[in-house]
Amino acid sequence: MQHLNYNHLYYFWMVKRKGSVAKAAEALCLAPQTITGQIRSLEDRLKGSLFKRVGRNLEATELGELVYRYVDKMFSLSYEMLDVLNYHKDESILFEVGIADALSKALSSRVLLSVIPSDGSMHLACYEATHENLIQRLREHKLDMILSDCAGESLKYPDILSKKLGECGVGFFSSNPISVGFPQCLEHEKLLIPSKHSSLGQQLHRWFAEKNLNVSVLGEFDDAAMMKAFGYFKRGIFVAPSVYRHDILAQGMHLLGETADVKEEYHVMFAERMIQHPAVKRLLDTDFTDLFAGLDPQVQDYDHRIAFTE
Incomplete structure (x- = not known):
């Protein structure tokens, strides 16, 4: 077999990793037609189809999966080499x-x-x-x-x-004291909590259910700093790692309670x-x-x- 065109292999690798010609073309800053033409040239060279269309999606054929196993190792190694060279090439x-x-x-x-x-x-x-x-x-x-x-x-x-x-447990903090005991006090003011996309957010929702708490959520946040800022501006009860309790209290906040059943990992x-x-x-x-x-x-x-x- 004659020498393979590595550009063709690279375009095939990108389409397989990205899941579509359009996404690969965007990543490579090329026109989709260019990618398609290069893959067709590779298929002609290998005498077989590399992809099949299933609905609106592209899936690798048996030949495509075989080729991908090899090119994935090949290009992953090339990136690994660049990584190693990159963090050794400068003074820092x-x-x-x-x-x-x-x-x-x-x-x-x-x-x-x-x-x-x-x-x-x-x-x-x-x-x-x-x-x-x-x-x-x-x-x-x-x-x-x-x-x-x-x-x-x-x-x-x-x-x-x-x-x-x-890991560490979490505390619930508010700008206003609540006379009701913990954790029932969490039902008396709206909550500011991490989003359900986070591990901590998922744990909190399970914990509320286990404690039979009928809580009202004002906001869910991907950014812990933003959630904390809302709490400091007196917009609800917010959650923070227990290791910060002393500093949060020094900012005029009130600790409503803590639990080790919910942990930030x-x-x-x-x-x-x-x-x-x-x-x-x-x-x-x-x-x-x-x-x-x-x-x-x-x-x-x-x-x-x-x-x-x-």
Whole structure:
């Protein structure tokens, strides 16, 4: 067999990964007709169809699945090579991290600060989005690591490793005291809670049902900082990790109650290729017990300075 055209293989790989010619063309900044023509040339070369249409969707044929298994390894390795070269080519090592927007900014920053050397030898780049979006970016080699509140999605992909860093219970805070006992007091004012897309939001809804609480939700938030800001502006009861209770109380808020039945979890996820990245290695070796127990002095000092802005 003569030499294959790697551009044809790459276009096929992108269509299979993106699920359609239109999405692949958008990602590659090419016209859909160009992509279609290149794949037809590859099919002529391989003497068989790579895709079949099922309804409005494209699905790989048996030949397509076979070809994809090989080209996926080939292009994944090429991206891995670029990743390794990228964080070694400059004087400072690049460390690109995705942070789930449902997580506390203070805890997230403390986790990252624990692995960033103070000598300027590492350049940190943070990207905030939903957990699903971050997983996609990690698999596309656009991130080195993810901090998230759940690891379930990563279990679908054998090339992504994960580790639970820690967890902490949550407290319910309000600008006004409520004389009714906890947790029944949560029925007496509207709630500000994380969205159902987050692990914490799902846990809260289950907990409300288990406690037979007839709560009224004013708003659900993907961004924990926005939820907290609404609470500070006296718009309802908001939820926050218990490790921040002292600082939140210092801002004039009232603690209505706490529970360890609902936990904010922190997981780190990274591609297997990144296990040699110095920041990832350092993070995996770090003990965060004090941090999640609320005993970390750097977080306490940090919170006193940024509590209102978050």
